[in-house]
Amino acid sequence: MRPFTYRYPRDQREALTAAAAEAGAKYLGGGTNLLDLMKEDVERPTMLIEVADLPHQQVTRNADGGFTIGAMLSNSATANYPEIRTNYPLLSMTMLAAATAQIRNMATNGGNLLQRTRCPYFYETSMPCNKRAPGSGCGALNGMNDNHAVFGWSEACVATYPGDMAVALTALGASVTVQGLDGTARTLPISDFYRLPGDEPERDNTLQPGELITALTLPAPAFPAHYYYLKIRERSSYAYALVSVAAGLQLDNGTISQVGLAMGGVAHKPWRLTEAEAFLTGKAPSEENFAEAGVIAMREARPLEHNEYKLPMGEKAVARALVQAYARN
Amino acid sequence: MKKLIAGTGDAISRVEGPLKVTGMAKYASEFPVENKVYGQGINSTIARGRITAIDTAEALRQPGVLEVITYQNAEQLGGYDEEMPAIATDTPMPALQGPEVHYYGEYVGLVVAETLEQAQYACRLVKVDYAAEEPNVGFEGARDSAYKPSERSDYSRGDLAAGLAEADEQLDLTYITPIEHHHPMELHAVIATYENGKIDAYASQQMVENSVKTLAKTFQIPESDIRVRAPFVGGGFGSKLNTERHVIMAIMAAKMIGRPVQVTVTRTQMFTNTGLRQRNEQRMRLGAKKDGTLTALGHDTLSHTSTYEQYQEQCGTVSKMLYATPNNQITHRLMPLNLQTPFAMRAPGEATGSFALESALDELAWKLQLDPIDLRIKNDTQVDPSNGKPFSSRPFVECLRIGAEQFGWADRPLRPGSRREGNWLVGYGVSGASRASPYQESSARVELSLDGGEVYAKVQTGATDIGTGTYTILAQTAAEYLGIPVERITVELGDTKFPDSPGSGGSWGAASFSNGVRVACQNLLDELRQRAGKEGQDVSVETLLLDNELATFAAEGTASRSEEAQDYSIYSFGANFAEVWVDKDTGMYRIKRMLNVGAAGKILNPKTAYGQIIGGLTMGAGMVIAEQTKVEPNFGNFITRSFADYHVPVNLDLAEIDVIFLPEEDKIANAMGIKGIGELGITSVAASIANALFNATGKRFRELPVTPERVLTTEVEAGVLQSR
Numbered sequence A: 001m002r003p004f005t006y007r008y009p010r011d012q013r014e015a016l017t018a019a020a021a022e023a024g025a026k027y028l029g030g031g032t033n034l035l036d037l038m039k040e041d042v043e044r045p046t047m048l049i050e051v052a053d054l055p056h057q058q059v060t061r062n063a064d065g066g067f068t069i070g071a072m073l074s075n076s077a078t079a080n081y082p083e084i085r086t087n088y089p090l091l092s093m094t095m096l097a098a099a100t101a102q103i104r105n106m107a108t109n110g111g112n113l114l115q116r117t118r119c120p121y122f123y124e125t126s127m128p129c130n131k132r133a134p135g136s137g138c139g140a141l142n143g144m145n146d147n148h149a150v151f152g153w154s155e156a157c158v159a160t161y162p163g164d165m166a167v168a169l170t171a172l173g174a175s176v177t178v179q180g181l182d183g184t185a186r187t188l189p190i191s192d193f194y195r196l197p198g199d200e201p202e203r204d205n206t207l208q209p210g211e212l213i214t215a216l217t218l219p220a221p222a223f224p225a226h227y228y229y230l231k232i233r234e235r236s237s238y239a240y241a242l243v244s245v246a247a248g249l250q251l252d253n254g255t256i257s258q259v260g261l262a263m264g265g266v267a268h269k270p271w272r273l274t275e276a277e278a279f280l281t282g283k284a285p286s287e288e289n290f291a292e293a294g295v296i297a298m299r300e301a302r303p304l305e306h307n308e309y310k311l312p313m314g315e316k317a318v319a320r321a322l323v324q325a326y327a328r329n
Numbered sequence B: 001m002k003k004l005i006a007g008t009g010d011a012i013s014r015v016e017g018p019l020k021v022t023g024m025a026k027y028a029s030e031f032p033v034e035n036k037v038y039g040q041g042i043n044s045t046i047a048r049g050r051i052t053a054i055d056t057a058e059a060l061r062q063p064g065v066l067e068v069i070t071y072q073n074a075e076q077l078g079g080y081d082e083e084m085p086a087i088a089t090d091t092p093m094p095a096l097q098g099p100e101v102h103y104y105g106e107y108v109g110l111v112v113a114e115t116l117e118q119a120q121y122a123c124r125l126v127k128v129d130y131a132a133e134e135p136n137v138g139f140e141g142a143r144d145s146a147y148k149p150s151e152r153s154d155y156s157r158g159d160l161a162a163g164l165a166e167a168d169e170q171l172d173l174t175y176i177t178p179i180e181h182h183h184p185m186e187l188h189a190v191i192a193t194y195e196n197g198k199i200d201a202y203a204s205q206q207m208v209e210n211s212v213k214t215l216a217k218t219f220q221i222p223e224s225d226i227r228v229r230a231p232f233v234g235g236g237f238g239s240k241l242n243t244e245r246h247v248i249m250a251i252m253a254a255k256m257i258g259r260p261v262q263v264t265v266t267r268t269q270m271f272t273n274t275g276l277r278q279r280n281e282q283r284m285r286l287g288a289k290k291d292g293t294l295t296a297l298g299h300d301t302l303s304h305t306s307t308y309e310q311y312q313e314q315c316g317t318v319s320k321m322l323y324a325t326p327n328n329q330i331t332h333r334l335m336p337l338n339l340q341t342p343f344a345m346r347a348p349g350e351a352t353g354s355f356a357l358e359s360a361l362d363e364l365a366w367k368l369q370l371d372p373i374d375l376r377i378k379n380d381t382q383v384d385p386s387n388g389k390p391f392s393s394r395p396f397v398e399c400l401r402i403g404a405e406q407f408g409w410a411d412r413p414l415r416p417g418s419r420r421e422g423n424w425l426v427g428y429g430v431s432g433a434s435r436a437s438p439y440q441e442s443s444a445r446v447e448l449s450l451d452g453g454e455v456y457a458k459v460q461t462g463a464t465d466i467g468t469g470t471y472t473i474l475a476q477t478a479a480e481y482l483g484i485p486v487e488r489i490t491v492e493l494g495d496t497k498f499p500d501s502p503g504s505g506g507s508w509g510a511a512s513f514s515n516g517v518r519v520a521c522q523n524l525l526d527e528l529r530q531r532a533g534k535e536g537q538d539v540s541v542e543t544l545l546l547d548n549e550l551a552t553f554a555a556e557g558t559a560s561r562s563e564e565a566q567d568y569s570i571y572s573f574g575a576n577f578a579e580v581w582v583d584k585d586t587g588m589y590r591i592k593r594m595l596n597v598g599a600a601g602k603i604l605n606p607k608t609a610y611g612q613i614i615g616g617l618t619m620g621a622g623m624v625i626a627e628q629t630k631v632e633p634n635f636g637n638f639i640t641r642s643f644a645d646y647h648v649p650v651n652l653d654l655a656e657i658d659v660i661f662l663p664e665e666d667k668i669a670n671a672m673g674i675k676g677i678g679e680l681g682i683t684s685v686a687a688s689i690a691n692a693l694f695n696a697t698g699k700r701f702r703e704l705p706v707t708p709e710r711v712l713t714t715e716v717e718a719g720v721l722q723s724r
Ligand SMILES: Cc1cc2nc3c(=O)[nH]c(=O)nc-3n(C[C@H](O)[C@H](O)[C@H](O)COP(=O)(O)OP(=O)(O)OC[C@H]3O[C@@H](n4cnc5c(N)ncnc54)[C@H](O)[C@@H]3O)c2cc1C
Pocket: A026, A027, A028, A029, A030, A031, A032, A033, A034, A035, A036, A051, A071, A072, A075, A097, A098, A099, A100, A103, A106, A107, A108, A109, A110, A111, A112, A113, A114, A115, A162, A163, A164, A165, A211, A212, A213, A214, A238, A239, A240, A241, B644
C-alpha cells in the first residue's frame, strides 16, 4: 500500500471540507472494497476520510409512505431492519445474497453503491485497462471476457457493475441522495446515478468529485408479497453473480398491475428491463408470459467472444425469477 | 486400577487442539525472532523475455528499506546438474540468478525493510524494464513440442489395438482438468537466520529433512550446518513438499544483511510462486465385451511443465492397476510452457486420472446398459495387473457393495433425466478409488521421566503435522505401546534436530511415523526390561524405571517397511457416491449427498481420519464446482488472483456427508496395519459427481469445473431419451 493520511471527521461538513482540500482524497466506508483495491495498487488515494460513523444511520418513513435509508448504515443492518424486511423484502433478499455475513457487517450502503467492477484486467496493474488507466486500452475486449457485459458496452470498456443491492434498488425505482462540496444536496434516480461506459469508462457513475452519498430513498412500498432475487453464481455464497434478476410483481384480480424487473451481471449498470416490464403489465401471471418476458429481456443483448452463455442464462433467469416471485407468498 | 490409556483406534480429540484454538501453536511466520526484518518478493510482469534494466534507487531511498536484491547483486547459488531437471523435494532451488523471465509472476527481486509495509511499498517503486517475447501459455500451438519426459512415462501390457478390436463396445474420449492451486490456509512463510555460516530457518514445510537437502545444495554448505523447523504447518496439499524460492531469497537476504529475514508469501503469490496442479488432457480408450469384461484400457495424458524444470503428474497410475484388463497402455507427454513448474497436489495423478478413468467407465456402463457398480465388480482383481503381485488386501468390491447399500443405490434413476423434484433433475453417481499406500523409513526418540510417582513421556521425530492429526496419533501410539495415558505424553515434531523422518506427503505419514514411534517405544521397553532382568515380562514402565532406579530414560527406534511387503502391491481402496440436483433451466446445481467408503487399514483415530476424508470430499467437490486457475491468453498471467476469483467450495455448497471406514488391519503393509487415507479421500470424488450430473441431465461433463455456463451450454448425449 502507498502511504496516505487518514481523517476522522466529526461531522459531514468536516468530511466535505477535507475532501475539497485534497484532490486525492477518498471517503472510507467499511473499506471492504477500497482497502482491497489499495493493496492491489489500483486505487491510490493520498487521503482517506472515514465516513462510516457519520450519523446517516437511520431508516425513516417519508410522507409518501416510502422510506429513506442512511448511506452509512451497514448492509447487514439494512437488510435485517424490520421495516425494510416487511415493506421491501426484495431488497432484503437481494442484500443477503451478496458477499458474506462478515463483509455485509462491515459494508456501508454508500460504499456498496460505489463498489468497482471485478474485471480481472482492472485488478492487475500490469494489464491494459481504460477504466483504471484511461487510454491504455481494454484488455477484456479481446481477452477473457466471459464474465463481462452483454448490454450497453463500448469498445472502450465491457465491464459489468458487480453488485447486488443496486439491482434491487433499480427494480424498486429507488433514488440516491448526495451532498455536494458547496453544501447543496441533490437526489437522483438510481438509473441516472449509474452510467454506461461510453468513452469515459473511468467514470462508473455520475457522482461529482468530493460528493458524499448520504441516503437512499425508496418509493412507497412495492412488491411485499411477490418478489424474488435470483442469483446465478459459481458457488452458493461469497461469489458474484454471473447473471442475477430482481423481480417484483403486484397482482390485481389475477392480472399483473405493476412489475419491477432488473438484471445484474450484464451491463456497466444495473439493467432495468423496461420492455419486459411493459409486456407483463396487464397480463396474466402465467409461465408462458414469464418465459416470453425472458425472451424480450435478452432481445437486444450483444454478446462478446466468451459470454454468449449469458443470453440463454439471462432468458431462463428472468423467467424463473418471475415464476418464483409469483409462487411466493 | 487400570488407567484410561486411549490407544490407537480411539476417537480422541486432537491433543494439540487447545494450543491451536488459543493461538499458542506457532506457525512459521509467528516466531518472535529477535531483530528480524521483512522481505517481500517482486514478481515479473511479463511471461517471457529478459530484464533489460532495473532501477532500485527510489525504493532504496525509502525509510526502513535495507536492501533490494535482484539478479544483479544476488549471490551465486548452486544450480541444477542438468538441463530441464525433474524436480523433487530435495533438488536445488536457485533464485534470482539471471535476467531471463520464464513465466508471469516469477520472482525478479526481493525488497528487505524494517517493516512489512515498508517492504511492500518499496516493491512498487522498483522499476524493472523488460524485453518481452510472446509467451507460450496455451495448449494450442504447443502440441508439437510435446515430449516424453522419462522412461517411467509410458507403460503397456498386452496389445491395446487388439483389445479394442475384440471389444463389443468401445469408446475414445478426452477429459480435461484445469490448472488448480493447492492454497493451504497458512501462507508459505519463512524466518531465516544466518549466523557463522549456519542456517536456522522456521519454515512452513511438509518435509524438513528434504528442505535441508535443498538448502545444502543451493547454498553449497554441509547439511549439518542447517536446521529447519516446522512445528505446526497450516496445510500444504503438496505445495510445501519442496522448498520454494522465497525460502532461498530469505536466506540470501539474511546473509547479506546479517539479520534474520522473514518472508511471507502473499495469497496472490501463492498462485505464481508455490506450485500448481497443471492442466491435463486425458484421452481414454476403453473396450469391453457385452458382459462388461474390459478388453482394453488406454490412457494418454498431455500436460505441461515449465520451460526450465520438469514435473510430470502420473495421471495413468490408477488405470494401470485398478481393473483387470489384459491390454493396457499408458502414456504421459509434456509441453514446456511459460507457466511456473507444476508440483504434486493432493493425490497427484489419482485425483485427476480417476476423474478420467471413472467417468469413462460410467460412459461405458451406460453404453453397455450395465449397472456401473456391476461393471466395476466384473473387472475386480486380487492381483495387481501391472506387476503380477497380489494386493496385500483389497476389499474394493466390499466398498462398492456396502456403499450401494448405505446410499440407496437401488433407488437411483435408471434413465438419465428421468427423475424430477419440482424444478430439479435428480441424479446419482458412483466411482471407484484406489491410492497407493507408500511407506518411508521413519525414526523417533522417546524419553520417559518419572515425576511425582507418574511416568511422563516425550516423543520427538522430524515428522510434521500439516493439520492432519500427526500429534494426536503419535500420542495415541506412544500411549498404547508404553501403557501410559495419552495426557502424559508430549509430542514434538518438525525439527531436523529430531530423529529423521520423511515428513508429510504421499499419504505415507501415519503409517511411517506411527511405526517409527512404536519401534522407539519397544526398544525403550526392551532395554529397560533387559537392565532389570525382566526380559519377556509384562511389567509397567513405572515399575521398570523404579526397578532400574532411573528417573529418566530414552531410546530411539526406526521402522522400515518389511521384506514381506516387497512381494505385494499395497493400496487403499474406496468408493464414492453422490446425489446431485440440477436446476432444469438455469445451469445451477446442488450436491445433495456424498458418501465415501474407504478401506484404508487400521484407522488410528476415527475423528482425525474423518476430517481427512471430508477434506478430500470437499476438495473433490471443488474440482467439480468451480476450482480453476485461468490463464490470460495474450499476456500469460493468471486472471484468478485471489479467493474472490478462485472459487473453492463454501459450506453451503457441501452436501450431507457420510464416511464409512471398513474395519481392516493390513499387517502386510506394516506391523501396525496402517495405510494412507489423506489422498484416498479426494480420489475419484469428481467423477462420482460428474456421473451423477449425467444421471440427472443426460449431459456428459468431460471438462472440469462444471460451471453453470457449462451445464447450460452442454448438449444432452445422443441416445439419451429425455423424459421431461
Ligand atoms: C470477497 C468479496 C465478495 C463480495 N461479494 C459481493 C457480492 O456477491 N455482491 C455484492 O453486491 N457485493 C459483494 N462484495 C462487495 C461488497 O458488497 C462491497 O465491498 C461493499 O458493499 C462496499 O462497501 P464499503 O462500505 O466497505 O465500501 P468502501 O470499500 O469503504 O468504499 C467503496 C467506495 O465507495 C466510496 N465511498 C464509501 N462511502 C461513501 C459515501 N458515503 N459517499 C461517497 N463515496 C463513498 C469509497 O471512497 C470507495 O471508493 C464483495 C466483496 C468482497 C471483498
